[in-house]
Amino acid sequence: xxxxxxxxxxxxxxxxxxxxxxxxxxxxxxxxxxxxxxxxxxxxxxxxxxxxxxxxxxxxxxxxxxxxxxxxxxxxxxxxxxxxxxxxxxxxxxxxxxxxxxxxxxxxxxxxxxxxxxxxxxxxxxxxxxxx
Amino acid sequence: xxxxxxxxxxxxxxxxxxxxxxxxxxxxxxxxxxxxxxxxxxxxxxxxxxxxxxxxxxxxxxxxxxxxxxxxxxxxxxxxxxxxxxxxxxxxxxxxxxxxxxxxxxxxxxxxxxxxxxxxxxxxxxxxxxxxxxxxxxxxxxxxxxxxxxxxxxxxxxxxxxxxxxxxxxxxxxxxxxxxxxxxxxxxxxxxxxxxxxxxxxxxxxxxxxxxxxxxxxxxxxxxxxxxxxxxxxxxxxxxxxxxxxxxxxxxxxxxxxxxxxxxxxxxxxxxxxxxxxxxxxxxxxxxxxxx
Numbered sequence: 001x002x003x004x005x006x007x008x009x010x011x012x013x014x015x016x017x018x019x020x021x022x023x024x025x026x027x028x029x030x031x032x033x034x035x036x037x038x039x040x041x042x043x044x045x046x047x048x049x050x051x052x053x054x055x056x057x058x059x060x061x062x063x064x065x066x067x068x069x070x071x072x073x074x075x076x077x078x079x080x081x082x083x084x085x086x087x088x089x090x091x092x093x094x095x096x097x098x099x100x101x102x103x104x105x106x107x108x109x110x111x112x113x114x115x116x117x118x119x120x121x122x123x124x125x126x127x128x129x130x131x132x
Numbered sequence: 133x134x135x136x137x138x139x140x141x142x143x144x145x146x147x148x149x150x151x152x153x154x155x156x157x158x159x160x161x162x163x164x165x166x167x168x169x170x171x172x173x174x175x176x177x178x179x180x181x182x183x184x185x186x187x188x189x190x191x192x193x194x195x196x197x198x199x200x201x202x203x204x205x206x207x208x209x210x211x212x213x214x215x216x217x218x219x220x221x222x223x224x225x226x227x228x229x230x231x232x233x234x235x236x237x238x239x240x241x242x243x244x245x246x247x248x249x250x251x252x253x254x255x256x257x258x259x260x261x262x263x264x265x266x267x268x269x270x271x272x273x274x275x276x277x278x279x280x281x282x283x284x285x286x287x288x289x290x291x292x293x294x295x296x297x298x299x300x301x302x303x304x305x306x307x308x309x310x311x312x313x314x315x316x317x318x319x320x321x322x323x324x325x326x327x328x329x330x331x332x333x334x335x336x337x338x339x340x341x342x343x344x345x346x347x348x349x350x351x352x353x354x355x356x357x358x359x360x361x362x363x364x365x366x367x368x369x370x371x372x373x374x375x376x377x378x379x380x381x382x383x384x385x386x387x388x389x390x391x392x393x394x395x396x397x398x399x400x401x402x403x404x405x406x407x408x409x410x411x412x413x414x415x416x417x418x419x420x421x422x423x424x
Contacts, residue, residue, distance in 0.1 A: 070187065110291060
C-alpha cells in the first residue's frame, strides 16, 4: 500500500508532520477524503474539521480556518491560517465567541462579510467543542 | 586615601553595571533563539505557499489579482514602521527611524499623501518628538508577534487596497539577512511584486497534472491575500529577530567595556593604595630618623 504523509502548517509553525493512514479535509464546499495514491489535487479549504487517522488507527481532529490543501504523490500539505486541536476547544469559550459574534451589528457590506465569517467560525467551533 | 575610597566606589558600581548588562545579554540571547525558531517555522508556510503558486503556474492562467496590480498613479500610501518597545539595543531603532524620515521626505517631495502607522514605543516617542502625525500606533507586538495580531492589520490593508483607499503600502523595518547581518530597509509590499516571496520554487521533477478545486482562478484569489499576509507577518518576525540580535550585540559590547573599565579602575586603586602605604612608611621612617 502506498504511504500518505500529512504536513499541517500554519503561518506560525508546523503543527503536524507524520505518516497517516487517511485524512478528511474540509474543502470550501464540503468534506473531502484523502486516501493513499490519490490523484494530485490543489484545493481551497473552508472552515471546519480536519480528521486524520494515524497509521495506528487512532484518529485525531483539528479545527482549521480556511487555507489550501495540496496533494502531491504521497505528501499532503495543508496550509491554514489557524488550526486548533479539537481536544483544546472548550465549550464555554466557543459559546462565548458565538454570543459575541451574534451581538455585533454590521453596517456595511464589508462588515457583513467579516461578520458572517465570524459567525460561521463560531458556529462550527460550538459544534465541534468537546471539552468543558 | 580619599582617592582610593572613591575608586573603590566607582569600581563597585562598574561591576554592578557589568552584572546587569551581562544578564541582559543572556536574556537577549535566549529570546533571540526563540524568535529565530519562530521565524524558521514560519518559513515553512511561505515555502509551501510558493510551491502551490508554482503548481498554479502549470495550469494555464494569467496571474491577475487586484493586489498584484500597481496603480498608474500613486496618490495615497501607508507607511508602517516597525520599532521596538524597549531601548538598549544599540542602533536598531535609530537606523529604522533614520530610514523612515528619509522616506517621508521622499514621499513629500513626490507629492504622495501618506499615513504613518507605527509599532513600538521607541518609534512612537521619536516621531512624536519630531512632531509628525501618526495615524495609528501599536505597542502590542513584543518579541513574539502572533499571526492573529498581524493578520488584523493585514486584512485591513487588503480591504483598503482593493477598495482603492490606499495605493501603496511601505514597511520600514529591519530585515534579517543572517545572524551577522541585518539591515534597516523600506520595502513596498503592496502592490505585491512577486507571489510568495522571491524564491519561486517550481515543482521539481516535471509538472504534475493537478486537479483544482474549485478553479485555479478562484484558488489564486485566495492565495494572493494569503501570500501578502504571510509576507507582512515575515516583516514582523524579521523585526523581532533583528531586535534581539541588536540588543545582544549592544549588551555584549557594554559588558566588554565594563570589564575593561573595571580592570583600569582596579589598577588605579592598587596604585593609589601602594602610594599611600609608601608615603605612610616614609613618614614613620622619617619620624624615627628625626628622633635619633
